[in-house]
Amino acid sequence: MPKDNPESGADSQTIETDFCIIGAGSGGLALAAAAAAFGQRVVLIEKHKMGGDTLNYGSVPSKALLASAKRANAMRTASPFGIRGVEPLIDFAGVREHIKRTIANAAPNASPERFAGLGVRVIAAAGKFVDKSTVVAGDFRITARRFVIATGSAPVIPAISGLQDVPYFTNETIFENAKPLPHLIVIGAGATGLELAQAYRRLGSQVTVLDAAQALGDEDPELAAVLLTKLSSEGIAIREGVRITRVSGEPGRVIVEFETARGAERVEGSDLLVIAGRTANVAALGLEAAGIRTSEDGIKVNAGLRTRNHRVYAIGDVIGGPLSSHTAAEHAEVVLWRTLFRSHAKAAGRASPRVVFTEPEFAHVGLSESEAREKHGKIHVLRWPYHENHRAQAEGTTDGHIKVVTSKRGEILGAGIVGADAGELIQMWSLAISQGLKIKAMTQWISPYPTLSEINKRAAFRYFATSPSNPYVRKVIALLAKLG
Numbered sequence: 001m002p003k004d005n006p007e008s009g010a011d012s013q014t015i016e017t018d019f020c021i022i023g024a025g026s027g028g029l030a031l032a033a034a035a036a037a038f039g040q041r042v043v044l045i046e047k048h049k050m051g052g053d054t055l056n057y058g059s060v061p062s063k064a065l066l067a068s069a070k071r072a073n074a075m076r077t078a079s080p081f082g083i084r085g086v087e088p089l090i091d092f093a094g095v096r097e098h099i100k101r102t103i104a105n106a107a108p109n110a111s112p113e114r115f116a117g118l119g120v121r122v123i124a125a126a127g128k129f130v131d132k133s134t135v136v137a138g139d140f141r142i143t144a145r146r147f148v149i150a151t152g153s154a155p156v157i158p159a160i161s162g163l164q165d166v167p168y169f170t171n172e173t174i175f176e177n178a179k180p181l182p183h184l185i186v187i188g189a190g191a192t193g194l195e196l197a198q199a200y201r202r203l204g205s206q207v208t209v210l211d212a213a214q215a216l217g218d219e220d221p222e223l224a225a226v227l228l229t230k231l232s233s234e235g236i237a238i239r240e241g242v243r244i245t246r247v248s249g250e251p252g253r254v255i256v257e258f259e260t261a262r263g264a265e266r267v268e269g270s271d272l273l274v275i276a277g278r279t280a281n282v283a284a285l286g287l288e289a290a291g292i293r294t295s296e297d298g299i300k301v302n303a304g305l306r307t308r309n310h311r312v313y314a315i316g317d318v319i320g321g322p323l324s325s326h327t328a329a330e331h332a333e334v335v336l337w338r339t340l341f342r343s344h345a346k347a348a349g350r351a352s353p354r355v356v357f358t359e360p361e362f363a364h365v366g367l368s369e370s371e372a373r374e375k376h377g378k379i380h381v382l383r384w385p386y387h388e389n390h391r392a393q394a395e396g397t398t399d400g401h402i403k404v405v406t407s408k409r410g411e412i413l414g415a416g417i418v419g420a421d422a423g424e425l426i427q428m429w430s431l432a433i434s435q436g437l438k439i440k441a442m443t444q445w446i447s448p449y450p451t452l453s454e455i456n457k458r459a460a461f462r463y464f465a466t467s468p469s470n471p472y473v474r475k476v477i478a479l480l481a482k483l484g
């Protein structure tokens with residue numbers, strides 16, 4: 001048998017290890033580093049770029065693009081601060097350079113050299129199961145005590161007539177763009193579609209977003225509405241409930257035809273971006289040979305992230321559910337706890353925090369109001385607006401509010417924030433929920449003045465809003481007053 005057919009076993013090098021991880025994105029890297037730190041022998045297999053989507057086509061480049069767009073918007077909107085607003089000159093090659101530099105600065109953390117230094121054996125090849133306890137990758141056959149599939153997800157390309165015949169961007173190509181896009185049509189108004197829509201709008205594009213359902217349809221509608229209103233006010237046309245029937249065009253001209261409740265319509269733009277969701281990377285992994293099952297969301301796992309094959313775990317985007325870099329990293333921790341310490345750690349699932357990095361930001365952790373009502377019946381809903389906050393007034397970031405839901409007894413069930421720095425402000429709610437803190441605890445800390453975080457404390461105090469006029473409290477005060 002020839003050497004380039006390691007599935008045959010002949011001439012290939014066999015490796016025996018503790019952990020064999022397939023995929024070096026957020027999940028795979030986190031697990032590889034942690035397992036190696038605990039003295040485990042680790043093989044990490046990556047077929048494309050170390051760092052996965054997070055570093056190369058997702059979080060990192062999108063936040064760099066948004067940062068450029070934010071600067072452009074700050075120049076345009078400086079007048080209320082006593083600085084004459086100017087229309088910025090956008091250097092798209094410079095924007096692409098900023099994105100590349102940001103990736104380059106973060107890349108060393110994910111490099112093969114760093115992982116080799118940690119004692120991880122990195123194999124640059126595609127990994128595939130050939131039986132229940134063997135993976136082949138390039139010239140290697142790997143047997144391991146534990147296998148972990150961390151192969152991520154890929155963009156969904158909807159089956160729309162004509163789409164295959166026109167040029168379009170996805171998250172894997174948009175960050176390479178170095179020219180103006182006069183009118184960008186975005187298919188998909190999820191977190192990613194809206195972030196990219198705002199970025200390009202602020203860089204001077206006309207932007208139309210088309211969604212088959214509702215924009216940010218999975219999120220609390222009250223909070224989502226604040227963001228969508230702001231995006232519309234910046235000039236982004238968001239069309240919801242559209243059925244796209246056909247796409248046509250050529251480079252520099254794209255026509256999208258769609259149906260709405262009002263009838264057939266079309267929009268003509270210069271460029272098209274497809275951000276219509278994700279699909280788990282499960283093909284060509286030999287899952288059948290390994291006895292691993294999938295559903296339409298991805299690889300099926302139990303609460304401990306184990307597949308039907310007891311040696312094999314799956315983490316991150318490849319199992320579906322909430323998709324984020326921090327969820328993939330959290331899954332890595334669960335697998336580490338399960339395998340090294342035999343604990344009963346479980347993934348947080350939808351209770352995990354999520355952030356949309358638009359301006360204003362949108363952040364949520366735990367249950368939404370409707371989920372909380374369904375699960376707990378009577379609940380408290382506590383709100384506080386940014387416009388009451390002195391720092392927000394000084395910064396001109398008064399749009400938005402925080403909304404916290406608690407049980408009748410003050411257990412914190414969920415928190416959502418739409419407004420400036422929501423992704424930072426949500427962190428203490430994430431901590432509170434993970435530690436089982438009650439709402440009282442969220443009133444018993446000192447918030448430096450003036451900071452946006454004060455809205456967290458003000459919202460928590462709303463739980464006790466009726467206390468000052470409560471007859472029982474009044475009686476206690478009166479009684480204590482008698483003591484002198």
Ligand SMILES: Cc1cc2nc3c(=O)[nH]c(=O)nc-3n(C[C@H](O)[C@H](O)[C@H](O)COP(=O)(O)OP(=O)(O)OC[C@H]3O[C@@H](n4cnc5c(N)ncnc54)[C@H](O)[C@@H]3O)c2cc1C
Binds near residue numbers: 328
């Ligand atoms: C535009 C965009 C913006 C985003 N922004 C954010 C954000 O701001 N915050 C956030 O938390 N999340 C964000 N996400 C989501 C986040 O990027 C993903 O949830 C995260 O990358 C998932 O990590 P992972 O390890 O599961 O998969 P990935 O990071 O996708 O890594 C999987 C790796 O496996 C490799 N692989 C696949 N098959 C094989 C095989 N057979 N053999 C070997 N290697 C293989 C791939 O090449 C890849 O490197 C964003 C996503 C996108 C697309």
Ligand SMILES: NC(=O)c1ccc[n+]([C@@H]2O[C@H](COP(=O)([O-])OP(=O)(O)OC[C@H]3O[C@@H](n4cnc5c(N)ncnc54)[C@H](O)[C@@H]3O)[C@@H](O)[C@H]2O)c1
Binds near residue numbers: 189190276
């Ligand atoms: N800040 C981020 O970008 C960020 C952060 C963390 C996690 N994520 C996660 O990444 C995942 C992917 O996000 P996403 O925005 O790519 O996907 P998504 O699934 O959240 O949204 C895709 C949107 O496309 C629409 N759509 C699908 N097919 C369509 C069609 N044929 N025509 C019109 N509209 C269509 C859907 O209705 C949906 O609203 C999500 O789970 C998201 O939470 C993103």
